[in-house]
Amino acid sequence: MDNKKIASIFEEMADIFDIKGDSVFKINAYRKAGHVIANFPYDLRDVVAKDPRQLENIPSVGKGLKDKIIELVNTGKCEEHDELRKAIPKGLLELLEIRGIGPKKVKALYLNLKVQSINDLKEACEKHKVRDLLGMGKKTENEIMKAISEHAYFSTKRHLISEAMQEAKRVISFMEKCDDVKRIGYAGSLRRRQETIGDIDILVTVKNPKKSSETVMTYFNSYREILTILSKGDTKSSVVLQSGIQVDLRVIDDESFGAAMHYFTGSKDHNIKIRDLAKKKGLKINEYGVFKGEKMIAGKTEEEVFKSVGLPYIIPENRYNNGEIEYGLKNKKFPEFIELKDMKGDLHNHTTYSDGKASIEEMAEAFIAKGYEYFAVTDHSSIMAIVNGMSTKDIQRQWKEIDELNKKLKGKIRILKGCEVDILKDGSLDFNDDVLKQLDIVVISAHMYGTLPYDAQTERLLTAIENPYAKILGHPTGRLINKRAPMEFDMEKVIEACVQNHVAIEINSSPSRLDLPDIFIKIAKDKGAKFVIDTDSHSVEQPDFMEYGVFNARRGWLTKDDVLNTKSLGKFDTYF
DNA sequence: GCCGTTTTCGGCCCGACTGTTTTCAGTCG
Ligand SMILES: Nc1nc2c(ncn2[C@H]2C[C@H](O)[C@@H](COP(=O)(O)OP(=O)(O)OP(=O)(O)O)O2)c(=O)[nH]1
Ligand SMILES: [Mg+2]
Ligand SMILES: [Mg+2]
Ligand SMILES: [Zn+2]
Numbered sequence: 394m395d396n397k398k399i400a401s402i403f404e405e406m407a408d409i410f411d412i413k414g415d416s417v418f419k420i421n422a423y424r425k426a427g428h429v430i431a432n433f434p435y436d437l438r439d440v441v442a443k444d445p446r447q448l449e450n451i452p453s454v455g456k457g458l459k460d461k462i463i464e465l466v467n468t469g470k471c472e473e474h475d476e477l478r479k480a481i482p483k484g485l486l487e488l489l490e491i492r493g494i495g496p497k498k499v500k501a502l503y504l505n506l507k508v509q510s511i512n513d514l515k516e517a518c519e520k521h522k523v524r525d526l527l528g529m530g531k532k533t534e535n536e537i538m539k540a541i542s543e544h545a546y547f548s549t550k551r552h553l554i555s556e557a558m559q560e561a562k563r564v565i566s567f568m569e570k571c572d573d574v575k576r577i578g579y580a581g582s583l584r585r586r587q588e589t590i591g592d593i594d595i596l597v598t599v600k601n602p603k604k605s606s607e608t609v610m611t612y613f614n615s616y617r618e619i620l621t622i623l624s625k626g627d628t629k630s631s632v633v634l635q636s637g638i639q640v641d642l643r644v645i646d647d648e649s650f651g652a653a654m655h656y657f658t659g660s661k662d663h664n665i666k667i668r669d670l671a672k673k674k675g676l677k678i679n680e681y682g683v684f685k686g687e688k689m690i691a692g693k694t695e696e697e698v699f700k701s702v703g704l705p706y707i708i709p710e711n712r713y714n715n716g717e718i719e720y721g722l723k724n725k726k727f728p729e730f731i732e733l734k735d736m737k738g739d740l741h742n743h744t745t746y747s748d749g750k751a752s753i754e755e756m757a758e759a760f761i762a763k764g765y766e767y768f769a770v771t772d773h774s775s776i777m778a779i780v781n782g783m784s785t786k787d788i789q790r791q792w793k794e795i796d797e798l799n800k801k802l803k804g805k806i807r808i809l810k811g812c813e814v815d816i817l818k819d820g821s822l823d824f825n826d827d828v829l830k831q832l833d834i835v836v837i838s839a840h841m842y843g844t845l846p847y848d849a850q851t852e853r854l855l856t857a858i859e860n861p862y863a864k865i866l867g868h869p870t871g872r873l874i875n876k877r878a879p880m881e882f883d884m885e886k887v888i889e890a891c892v893q894n895h896v897a898i899e900i901n902s903s904p905s906r907l908d909l910p911d912i913f914i915k916i917a918k919d920k921g922a923k924f925v926i927d928t929d930s931h932s933v934e935q936p937d938f939m940e941y942g943v944f945n946a947r948r949g950w951l952t953k954d955d956v957l958n959t960k961s962l963g964k965f966d967t968y969f
Numbered sequence: 970g971c972c973g974t975t976t977t978c979g980g981c982c983c984g985a986c987t988g989t990t991t992t993c994a995g996t997c998g
Contacts, residue, residue, distance in 0.1 A: 417981090421971095421981075422981090425970095425971085453971065455970060455972075456971090458970070493995090496995090496996095527989095528995080529989080532988060533988065624986055625986085626985060626986050627985085628985065629986070641997095656983090656984095668982040669981080669982065672982075678983085679982085679984065680983085680998095
């Protein structure tokens with residue numbers, strides 16, 4: 394019963410309350426708690442074991458949910474949840490996945506037509522029974538049919554940020570060709586640089602909405618990659634692209650740029666909190682501006698919006714209502730978070746010596762182009778035979794090549810000798826000490842035995858971290874977004890061991906890893922950890938991934954000083 | 970169900986689009 398499971402139970406309870414028609418505020422409370430718990434960095438099992446009263450300090454958890462969490466942790470289930478599940482057929486919940494179908498329609502379809510699954514719904518539409526229900530008609534039926542086939546065709550998974558970003562840039566360059574567009578930019582989770590992206594949100598401003606919005610919308614809907622147009626109005630249109638990703642376009646008066654960008658960047662929880670603050674000050678904030686009565690008093694820039702509620706500018710990466718607003722109100726100023734330009738090197742990369750696609754020299758050229766001072770070559774160790782892991786002979790041959798290249802590239806870049814050495818099942822490392830002690834950089838990574846039980850996994854990682862040659866803990870959870878779940882282990886213990894043993898924690902920038910995950914970065918910093926931000930490059934293009942790691946580091950409140958590879962050679966090795 | 974610089978009750982963000990409606994509910998952002 395980990396945090397994610399507890400969160401999903403509260404979210405499911407919210408859905409069932411919703412279908413039953415319970416209080417919308419209670420439903421929101423369950424949903425919010427689910428969301429907070431899914432992103433809560435401390436393991437609730439530990440909180441319950443140490444001091445269950447602390448649960449009430451979690452925002453959105455009060456007396457009621459505290460008891461439910463305790464029940465879930467101790468017994469593995471929750472009585473009220475079980476009763477709710479019995480109260481409705483299981484298949485009703487999957488109906489909510491269909492676009493345009495919400496709790497009210499689910500209830501009506503079930504009560505009137507005995508619809509209990511997506512299949513039932515499809516049949517009901519085909520037999521034209523849905524159109525007879527109150528509030529539904531022929532068009533509703535058609536839309537549902539369309540939405541069902543879309544649901545069957547496209548995966549419901551969230552998108553990698555790298556892929557969403559590419560798609561967004563194509564849409565934006567198309568939209569830029571429309572003369573009526575004044576300013577354009579991506580918003581939503583993409584602008585917040587969230588680890589995964591649900592859809593692409595794009596904001597367009599125009600000089601004269603009355604004159605231009607229709608033109609802009611029509612132009613948008615002519616984009617050749619569009620599969621379906623979901624909606625089209627004066628200010629807003631949603632479409633689905635051939636690739637299955639949804640694009641939401643919002644068109645607003647350029648005078649409202651700041652308020653619109655703030656609204657559309659979110660997150661939703663951040664927006665709600667900001668609007669609530671405004672309300673308490675006698676103001677109203679929406680996407681058009683900040684209003685005192687009828688009068689717009691701010692909204693040209695995001696800074697104005699924040700200022701109206703007493704806040705300094707908050708970077709998009711941090712807009713989650715998970716502490717940034719309280720901090721801003723109190724301190725009026727944020728730390729200077731790390732930036733991409735602070736990076737001086739990359740300490741985890743692969744070459745043709747294992748599963749990389751480029752030679753050491755080609756990688757060196759790629760990093761020189763980035764303006765770095767140094768990079769480490771860290772190919773796989775021998776147990777990773779499936780990715781051509783290196784034997785001792787291989788790595789010795791590699792050292793020779795690095796020595797020669799370092800002579801050749803002197804003054805341009807410095808290549809460090811390293812290895813991504815596998816953590817074996819017992820926590821020992823996959824090279825002997827003779828090899829390890831000659832390396833500048835030892836990244837220790839677990840690629841195998843990812844499904845060991847919680848305690849065994851924790852012990853294994855601790856043993857590896859305590860190895861005197863270990864320098865960097867590579868992609869700590871081992872997750873592959875949408876493909877492989879993170880390993881289960883005691884994250885707090887692992888972080889603490891890294892701090893004690895002076896092992897830097899990697900923030901792996903590869904978009905399918907993003908590991909250490911963002912939610913743990915801040916608690917690791919608070920425990921005194923040092924970090925490296927690496928790309929784990931396997932080709933000359935992948936050094937570009939660095940920005941994704943930096944964005945996550947910013948979300949984790951890291952400054953330059955927290956990250957070793959913002960320092961020059963010789964300035965960070967003392968940590969290891 | 971949660972929460973408190975209007976503290977233990979009475980609020981809880983605010984708005985666009987669609988389809989069906991004759992004034993708005995449902996869904997979504
Ligand atoms: N005030 C307010 N703003 C919202 C609400 N829902 C969405 N927004 C704003 C903030 C969101 O970041 C933005 C885009 O909505 P999305 O549904 O696309 O969410 P977002 O991009 O944050 O995450 P995603 O990766 O798409 O799931 O619209 C809401 O209920 N209230
Ligand atoms: Mg979005
Ligand atoms: Mg969206
Ligand atoms: Zn690697």
